[in-house]
Amino acid sequence: MDITKSTPRKLLVPGLLLLILIALATLPLYGPLIGVQVYRLFLPTVCFMYIALAVSWAMFSGSTGYMSLAPAAFLGVGMYTMALLREVLPLGVIIIAAGLLSFLIALLVGLVTLRLKGIYFAIFTFGLVVLIGQLVLYYEIHVNAIRGRDIAPTSPENGYYIMLGIAVATLLTAYFIRRSRLGLAMQSIGGNEEAAAHMGINTTMVKVITFAISAIFMGAAGATLAARIVFVDPTMAFNLNYSFMPVLMAIFGGLGQLYGPVIGAPIFALLQYWLSANFARYYSLIFGIILIIAIVYMPGGLAGLLPKLRNRLEGVITKLWKGGKAEQRANT
Amino acid sequence: MIEQIPQILISGLLSGGILALIALGMNIQYGVGKVFNIAHGEFIMLGAFITYVLYTGAYGISPIITLAVSGPILFLLGFVLYRTLFTSLRTRAPTPAVFEGNSLLAAFGLIFVIQNIALLIWGGRTRLYLWLNSPVYFGGMVFRANRLVALGLAVAICVAFYIFMKRSRLGKAFRAAAQDPAAAGLMGINITLVLALCFGFGAMLAGFAGSLVSMYSSISEVMGLNFAIGAIVVMVLGGLGSIPGSFIGGFITGILGSLVSFYAAPLLAPAYYGLFLILLLVRPQGLLGKR
Numbered sequence: 076m077d078i079t080k081s082t083p084r085k086l087l088v089p090g091l092l093l094l095i096l097i098a099l100a101t102l103p104l105y106g107p108l109i110g111v112q113v114y115r116l117f118l119p120t121v122c123f124m125y126i127a128l129a130v131s132w133a134m135f136s137g138s139t140g141y142m143s144l145a146p147a148a149f150l151g152v153g154m155y156t157m158a159l160l161r162e163v164l165p166l167g168v169i170i171i172a173a174g175l176l177s178f179l180i181a182l183l184v185g186l187v188t189l190r191l192k193g194i195y196f197a198i199f200t201f202g203l204v205v206l207i208g209q210l211v212l213y214y215e216i217h218v219n220a221i222r223g224r225d226i227a228p229t230s231p232e233n234g235y236y237i238m239l240g241i242a243v244a245t246l247l248t249a250y251f252i253r254r255s256r257l258g259l260a261m262q263s264i265g266g267n268e269e270a271a272a273h274m275g276i277n278t279t280m281v282k283v284i285t286f287a288i289s290a291i292f293m294g295a296a297g298a299t300l301a302a303r304i305v306f307v308d309p310t311m312a313f314n315l316n317y318s319f320m321p322v323l324m325a326i327f328g329g330l331g332q333l334y335g336p337v338i339g340a341p342i343f344a345l346l347q348y349w350l351s352a353n354f355a356r357y358y359s360l361i362f363g364i365i366l367i368i369a370i371v372y373m374p375g376g377l378a379g380l381l382p383k384l385r386n387r388l389e390g391v392i393t394k395l396w397k398g399g400k401a402e403q404r405a406n407t
Numbered sequence: 408m409i410e411q412i413p414q415i416l417i418s419g420l421l422s423g424g425i426l427a428l429i430a431l432g433m434n435i436q437y438g439v440g441k442v443f444n445i446a447h448g449e450f451i452m453l454g455a456f457i458t459y460v461l462y463t464g465a466y467g468i469s470p471i472i473t474l475a476v477s478g479p480i481l482f483l484l485g486f487v488l489y490r491t492l493f494t495s496l497r498t499r500a501p502t503p504a505v506f507e508g509n510s511l512l513a514a515f516g517l518i519f520v521i522q523n524i525a526l527l528i529w530g531g532r533t534r535l536y537l538w539l540n541s542p543v544y545f546g547g548m549v550f551r552a553n554r555l556v557a558l559g560l561a562v563a564i565c566v567a568f569y570i571f572m573k574r575s576r577l578g579k580a581f582r583a584a585a586q587d588p589a590a591a592g593l594m595g596i597n598i599t600l601v602l603a604l605c606f607g608f609g610a611m612l613a614g615f616a617g618s619l620v621s622m623y624s625s626i627s628e629v630m631g632l633n634f635a636i637g638a639i640v641v642m643v644l645g646g647l648g649s650i651p652g653s654f655i656g657g658f659i660t661g662i663l664g665s666l667v668s669f670y671a672a673p674l675l676a677p678a679y680y681g682l683f684l685i686l687l688l689v690r691p692q693g694l695l696g697k698r
Contacts (some may be wrong), residue, residue: 138494140505142508188688191688193504194443197508198443199688202683203683206677209676209680213673215671215678217673322517323516327523358523359519359520359523360520360524362519363519364516364520366512366516367513367516367517367520370513371494372513374509
């Protein structure tokens with residue numbers, strides 16, 4: 076029974092994912108028919124950005140338990156890389172450069188900070204966002220005498236496809252890291268770092284490497300976002316909301332599963348958009364309450380709710396099935 | 408240049424006192440309640456608006472007397488928040504580290520909620536009232552009277568709180584709960600009540616600080632986060648969990664800040680945060696903290 080069932084099931088997941096991917100890749104073609112064109116593909120692009128941010132955040136912080144509040148720093152670095160190089164280099168090269176720059180910064184930051192434990196690491200990454208933002212602000216105002224920078228835009232379709240590509244690349248990387256020795260090492264660090272070190276895991280190296288890899292996608296996403304929003308200034312690029320949102324999205328979706336952040340991010344982004352469009356006055360009140368409820372009542376996130384829901388459904392179905400059988404027997 | 412140094416130092420002390428009070432409140436919330444309360448600034452904002460409303464309202468109550476209103480209201484708010492929200496987070500969390508992370512995020516959610524409610528009530532205008540705005544001359548230096556009153560009250564509150572923590576039974580219970588909540592619970596301390604009381608006291612200090620801030624500067628619904636960031640710097644400088652550390656750290660940060668604004672050297676703001684990060688790396692336990 077189980078064997079015959081498991082083969083189609085094994086094919087089911089990748090097949091379904093492929094279908095979703097095809098549907099998303101062709102969205103610009105049929106989008107106008109279902110009304111997506113209204114926002115010039117901006118909303119789905121932002122959703123992909125948040126998927127990339129949430130998944131890459133969970134890649135490092137979700138498994139090791141080190142809470143990083145640095146996403147805004149890398150996103151901002153990516154945005155400024157785009158702003159500075161847009162006229163000089165082709166788009167793709169800048170995005171890769173932004174990823175590499177974020178990688179290097181994360182490598183440096185990781186090497187000096189990852190001996191900080193618990194809340195100190197969170198405070199440091201929080202401070203890092205403020206520091207880089209202040210440095211850029213200083214440089215722009217006092218050296219270049221400008222407040223912000225205009226960026227030559229890329230087409231909505233371009234931005235959409237690049238962001239989709241970044242999101243998919245993030246997901247694939249997260250998937251393979253999870254399955255590799257690196258992923259196992261990180262999980263044992265999250266479980267008990269001292270025990271992991273005693274088992275021969277080079278904990279510092281594992282943490283630094285993953286922290287740096289996760290920063291690549293944040294930087295690349297930032298560069299792409301900058302090419303879509305056409306203007307950056309330091310307060311906007313290094314906004315702490317960009318640090319907290321991916322964290323909350325990942326937790327809302329569920330850190331236990333790879334797909335948790337993937338479903339959490341777009342739901343959150345769409346919710347935020349819908350609330351701010353329809354309840355402008357009460358938007359952050361409702362949003363804050365939802366945040367708090369999610370943190371208190373959904374420790375496993377949406378992904379944690381799904382198995383529970385399935386168990387309950389299966390329970391109901393078997394009950395009905397048995398009940399039906401009993402009835403049949405009674406009739407005959 | 409030289410003759411201006413006393414003036415700079417004293418104006419640093421003036422802002423340092425308030426910073427110390429703010430950091431003190433945030434520090435006991437973290438040190439005892441284990442909530443890294445990034446929404447502390449919103450409590451300050453509420454305290455400031457309570458004073459504003461009472462002073463500019465029909466009875467024109469003196470801002471000093473409004474401390475007796477803003478403190479208890481914020482205490483109640485903090486107590487209820489900890490007793491409901493943070494207690495349920497604490498009992499659900501598998502490890503203390505998870506609770507610290509989750510409570511930081513829940514506090515971030517609180518910022519949205521409190522700010523939005525304040526905006527709905529007061530409408531998002533920057534506000535200012537003038538009170539004791541007369542100059543005071545002292546040894547060739549000029550200060551505004553309201554700042555001196557605010558500093559005096561801030562220091563008095565800090566000292567009173569320090570004595571309370573050292574001498575009273577409740578203060579002892581707070582310190583016991585900070586060291587080891589489980590053991591403190593076994594010693595007969597009602598831990599849920601004590602932690603909630605402690606968070607309430609932290610919020611009360613924020614309410615006092617808000618009332619004091621409103622005496623000499625303009626206030627708005629979005630003023631909170633900057634105070635919270637300032638308090639984080641002070642806390643790390645003085646040491647997480649150390650009350651005297653926060654007190655001294657507040658004055659050091661205040662003096663540094665007034666040097667920065669006096670010389671108006673633009674690179675000093677990044678340098679300030681850079682130093683903060685270096686300090687965090689070299690001595691994460693702060694000047695007076697214990698590991």
